[in-house]
Amino acid sequence: xxxxxxxxxxxxxxxxxxxxxxxxxxxxxxxxxxxxxxxxxxxxxxxxxxxxxxxxxxxxxxxxxxxxxxxxxxxxxxxxxxxxxxxxxxxxxxxxxxxxxxxxxxxxxxxxxxxxxxxxxxxxxxxxxxxxxxxxxxxxxxxxxxxxxxxxxxxxxxxxxxxxxxxxxxxxxxxxxxxxxxxxxxxxxxxxxxxxxxxxxxxxxxxxxxxxxxxxxxxxxxxxxxxxxxxxxxxxxxxxxxxxxxxxxxxxxxxxxxxxx
Numbered sequence: 001x002x003x004x005x006x007x008x009x010x011x012x013x014x015x016x017x018x019x020x021x022x023x024x025x026x027x028x029x030x031x032x033x034x035x036x037x038x039x040x041x042x043x044x045x046x047x048x049x050x051x052x053x054x055x056x057x058x059x060x061x062x063x064x065x066x067x068x069x070x071x072x073x074x075x076x077x078x079x080x081x082x083x084x085x086x087x088x089x090x091x092x093x094x095x096x097x098x099x100x101x102x103x104x105x106x107x108x109x110x111x112x113x114x115x116x117x118x119x120x121x122x123x124x125x126x127x128x129x130x131x132x133x134x135x136x137x138x139x140x141x142x143x144x145x146x147x148x149x150x151x152x153x154x155x156x157x158x159x160x161x162x163x164x165x166x167x168x169x170x171x172x173x174x175x176x177x178x179x180x181x182x183x184x185x186x187x188x189x190x191x192x193x194x195x196x197x198x199x200x201x202x203x204x205x206x207x208x209x210x211x212x213x214x215x216x217x218x219x220x221x222x223x224x225x226x227x228x229x230x231x232x233x234x235x236x237x238x239x240x241x242x243x244x245x246x247x248x249x250x251x252x253x254x255x256x257x258x259x260x261x
Contacts, residue, residue, distance in 0.1 A: 130159045
C-alpha cells in the first residue's frame with residue numbers, strides 16, 4: 001500500500017468515527033467497542049500517518065504539531081470510562097474538516113498544472129488569509145476548475161503584495177501614488193489607511209506603484225501584468241479556458257515573485 005492510499009484510508013476511518021459520534025444520542029459514551037476503535041485510530045495516527053506526513057513535508061511543523069495535539073486530546077477523552085460526546089463531536093468534526101482541506105485535497109490533486117512547490121508552499125505561508133486563498137485555489141485545481149483557481153490564486157498573490165506594502169508603510173504608498181497619478185487627476189481623495197482600502201485601487205495601479213516603492217522591479221511588474229491579464233480573462237464571462245501549461249506558468253510566476261517571499 002502506497003503512502004497516499006494509507007493516508008486516504010486513515011481519513012475514511014476518521015470520517016466514519018466522526019459520523020458514529022455524530023449519531024450518538026446520549027451525552028456520554030462508555031462502550032468498549034468505541035474505546036478500542038478510538039485507540040486504534042490514535043495508534044494508526046501516531047505510528048503510521050504522522051511519520052508519513054512528516055516525511056512528505058506536506059504540512060508546516062506548526063500545522064503537524066496542531067494535528068498531533070488534537071489527536072492526543074481526542075485519545076485522552078475517548079479513553080475515559082465515560083467520555084463526553086459533545087466534546088468528542090466538536091473535536092472530531094474539526095479534525096476531519098482540517099484533515100480534508102490541509103491533506104486530502106493536495107493528495108487528490110492530480111492535475112498536471114500543479115507544481116510540487118505550490119503544494120509545499122501551502123502550509124508554510126504564515127498569513128492565514130493568504131493561505132486560505134491558495135488552499136481554495138488548490139481545491140479548484142483538484143476538480144480541474146482552472147479559471148476559478150486562477151482568480152483565487154491572483155487574489156492570494158495580491159493579498160501578499162498588499163501585506164508587503166503595509167510592511168513598508170502606507171504613507172510611502174500614498175506618496176508614490178500621488179507622484180504617479182496626481183497630474184492625471186486620478187488620485188482624488190483616495191488614500192490608504194488600512195489594508196482593506198486596496199479594494200478601491202485597480203490592481204494594475206497597485207503593481208505600478210509597488211515598482212515605484214522598490215517592492216517589485218520592472219521585469220517582475222511586467223510579468224505580473226501578464227498574470228493579471230489572464231486573471232481578468234478568467235474572471236469575466238467568456239468561452240476561454242486556459243490550458244494546463246498556461247495555468248502552470250501562471251502559478252509558477254506567482255510563487256516565484258510574490259507567494260514564496
